[in-house]
Amino acid sequence: MGNWLAGGSSAGPSGGSSAGPSGGSSAGPSGGSSSAELPDLTSVPADKLEEFIQANLKPNEECLKLIDQDVDAISDFLLSRESPVVRVAKGGSYGRETVLRGCSDGILVLFVDQFHTFQEQKENQSELLSLIEQWLKTHEKYKPAKFGGILVVLLSTQGQRILLQLLPAFDPLCFSQNPSSKVYRDLKRSMDRVRAAPGEFAVCFTTLQQQFFKKYPRRVKDLILLVKHWYHQCEEKWMTSLSLQLLYALELLTVYAWEQSCQGENFDIAEGARTVLGLIRQSSQLCVYWIDNYNFEDETVRNTLLCQLRSQRPVILDPTDPTNNVGKDDGSWQMLTEAAQAWLYSPSLNNVSPAPHWNVLPTSLFITPSHLLNKFIEHFLQPDKDFLDQIKRAVHTICKFLKENCFQDQSTKVLKTVKGGSTAKGTALKSGSDADIVVFLSSLKSYDSQQNERSMLVREIHRQLEDFQKTQELEVKFEISKWEFPRVLSFTLKSRSLNESVDFDVLPAYDALGQLRSGFPSRPEAYKELIELYKSSNLRGGEFSPCFTELQRNFIEPRPTKLKSLIRLIKHWYKQCQRKKRSKASLPPKYALELLTVYAWEQGSGMDEFDIAEGFRTVLDLVINYQQLCIFWTVNYNFENEPMRSFLLTQIRKTRPVILDPADPTGDVGGGDRWCWHLLAEEAKEWLSSLCFELPKMQTPGSCGAQMYRPPPLWVECSQVGIQFWDENAK
The missing domain is CATH 1.10.1410.20 (2'-5'-oligoadenylate synthetase 1, domain 2)
Incomplete structure (x- = not known):
């Protein structure tokens, strides 16, 4: 659409204006004034990003309400006349509720009863657009303008402007909120018949797009505002205008990052920004899609979807239109990748080492071909070897302390420590791995004593480890959980240079097995005691599995x-x-x-x-x-x-x-x-x-x-x- 969004004159607080995109204001797309007047994002401290969004990027709520009234007035005007418009839908940044302060884009989709198929929309849209233009010109307040075949109305109030594009369209949903497979089959057949460009009929699914974004928390949309502002700052530096489609792709990428991270509503904005920038840096591997509105069940839709997912990366599919890869590279991704790296490694955003981000993969396992599964595991699931070596040395130090120094002034002695969990078995993932350190204590003489004395021993180990933590400078960060749980003591070992960590549980246990010799316990009666206790009590099965950690580890590790x-x-x-x-x-x-x-x-x-x-x-x-x-x-x-x-x-x-x-x-x-x-x-x-x-x-x-x-x-x-x-x- 060129750079028609980059300008436009203000109509003042009263509302509509006939001014078009060539109007006299120099306001940029990211704010009431040019985004160049705001500080470069690479200079904004990570802990000030949220404040920056609220102060500079988020629109005034009262302004948006006034613009809503204008949009509703235009809608009512078109619906009340003897026109073919039967319903309207709000799209673009305005419909997605991702409007930036200043000037932003919007679409008012006019579903008309004259279009019964996608093909009729393509054949008759221009003619109907001219008719709608003539109707709207009779309105005393809202005067449309046409630029390069695009019909727009500039809505402005108190510095907030929406350049609203009007588009007549076919309504394939017929007021339904859940599209059937038939809708997408018809879409594919129509596109083949009229040789439509990918995504040419995406406007027909604007209602679904609005519903898709409506379910996300406001904070996710604030992160989207930050990413969009960065995008516009890139435009100004390059003195070029990128596409609204690419801007939409970045909105979807931000949603994807949040969804995959399971961060909830109260997340750190800087971590979210680092995650999105990291994904942009991996654009050659990006393959992002949703199956909210279409899926793999119908053969035609499945083939359409698979064709897209097999195409050259980056792939970011419109969640409402499987033919529309909004991430398709038009030559802009290389510039975006370089700009993302510059901000990601700027002193302000990369203010700690390692700067935390969410562990989000650029592609899905579901669409990874069978012959690439080994590479998927190697690139995305296998932990870094240096990190594993650091963890191994740190755990060795901790276990040595537990054995030689813990309970030093007490009758209780540590008989041995055993490492368990996925890290010890050799099955740890790059992120979210777990491990156990089981501490076998001399004071625990039976399963019963373990159950009765565990809480007291956990508290003592907690105290000892906190003192130990203050005196050590390990290769990894050692963070003891603030939450006290009587059964276990939890702590985390984090890399000082990589975004990887392992969660550990320290569990006191009864040494039921004794010393293992040739892989077999020296106390064969251990199982007999366990079964007798299990039969005579209401204990849940596996209650004493920490006692058998060595055997669990030895079963998998070789x-x-x-x-x-x-x-x-x-x-x-x-x-x-x-x-x-x-x-x-x-x-x-x-x-x-x-x-x-x-x-x-x-x-x-x-x-x-x-x-x-x-x-x-x-x-x-x-x-x-x-x-x-x-x-x-x-x-x-x-x-x-x-x-x-x-x-x-x-x-x-x-x-x-x-x-x-x-x-x-x-x-x-x-x-x-x-x-x-x-x-x-x-x-x-x-x-x-x-x-x-x-x-x-x-x-x-x-x-x-x-x-x-x-x-x-x-x-x-x-x-x-x-x-x-x-x-x-x-x-």
Whole structure:
């Protein structure tokens, strides 16, 4: 649309004006005066960004209300006359509620009853636009102007201006708020028939666009204002005008960053800005889309969507129009990338090391082709080796302190410390990893004593570690949680140079196993004591799993590197499901998925090298068939002796799914109907249509050159699940 938004004369507080974009004001697009009059964002301190937004970027509410009245008056005028306009929709920055102070853009979409198809809109829009222009010219207050075929009305009040574009359009939704697949099938057929440009009919879905943005908190829109202002400052520096489509792409990218981060409404504006800038720097990998209004179920829509997702990056799809890639590179992304780097690493925004940002990937696992899964894991899920080495040294120092200095003046002694969790097993993710330090204490003589004395011991360890923290200068930041929880002490180790961290839980425990020799406990009676206590009390299964941390770690840690990569992939998939289902009932524990992955590999591949897509699909198929799962191992306990034999038979007769912790027979992490496996199964079914499971195209005999996709084979058929089930009379 050129730079028609960059100017326009003010009509004063009374409202409408016939002045067009060539009017005499020098006001820029980002404010009442040129954005050059505001300080360059690279000089605004990170902790002052929110204040900057409120003081300079956010429009006055009273001004917006007056402009709303003007827009409503224009709408009522067009609807009340004998015109074909049957309803209107508000679009552009005005409709999305992302208007900057000063001058901003808006669209008033006029749905007319003369357009019955997309094709009729394309053929007759210009003629109807001229008719609407003539109607509006009869209004005593609002005088339109036409520039290059664009009909606009400039609305201005007290320094706030909206250049409102009027567009007649076909209404494919027919007042519905939920578009059917048929709407998008018709859209694709019409575009092919009239050879329309991608996104040419996006205006028809303005109502959906307005609804899409309406659900986001005001603070997210404030972050959008900051990003848009930065965009306009870039325009002024380059003395060029970028497209409104690219501006819309940055709005969507900001929404995506917030959504993926799960930050809630009270987030740090500087962290959000760093995240968006970081994503812009990765523009060559950007692939962002939503399935709020369309999805992969309908074949035509699916093919349209997949065609877009396979196209050259960056891809940022309009959430209301699958044909409209608003992120398509027109040559501007390279300049934006360089500008993003300049602000991101400016002293004001990069004011601490590492400057925190949200861990948001530039692309989705769902649309990652099967042959790129290994690279996806390597680039986005695998933690930095230097960071892991730093964590290893820091944890060693902490464990040494706990063993040699903690409880020094007391009768209680630390027998040993054991590292557990994903970091110890070698399955940690780049972000959001967890780890355990289990402290085995001499004063805990039984499971009962662990349960009774745990809170007191946690408080003492907390006090000791706080004193230790003050005297140490570790390679990583050591932050003890402010929240006191009687069962565990939590702290975080953060890299001083990378945006990575690990959350640790310190758990005091009874040394039930004793010293492990050749992988076996020196106290075989540990399980007998555990089962007796479990049967005689109301304890939940797995209550004393910290006592068996060594066995849990040893079960996973020696496995092949590629299996650990598959576990990382499954854990990342699980986190995506958690984010999507966070408002619903609880999903099964992550450990259950980890064990399910090991089971799939053992029963299927069993090799050091295997196809990641096959393993991924197998685990999802097992999740889908969760009601048949009965999985356990006999590496640490078995059916040879009573009472273990009877107890295990009772466990594996429970409601499916049953997945027994290989280190703790009381820990059924499958849980039967305790967790909402059905929600996870629903997600797994949807994911079977993912690009992750599309193998390279291959021709089949008699296909006449037609190409088809064949999904990767399953390692384990669902009929094989539970093949380890023991008969009651088994010897």
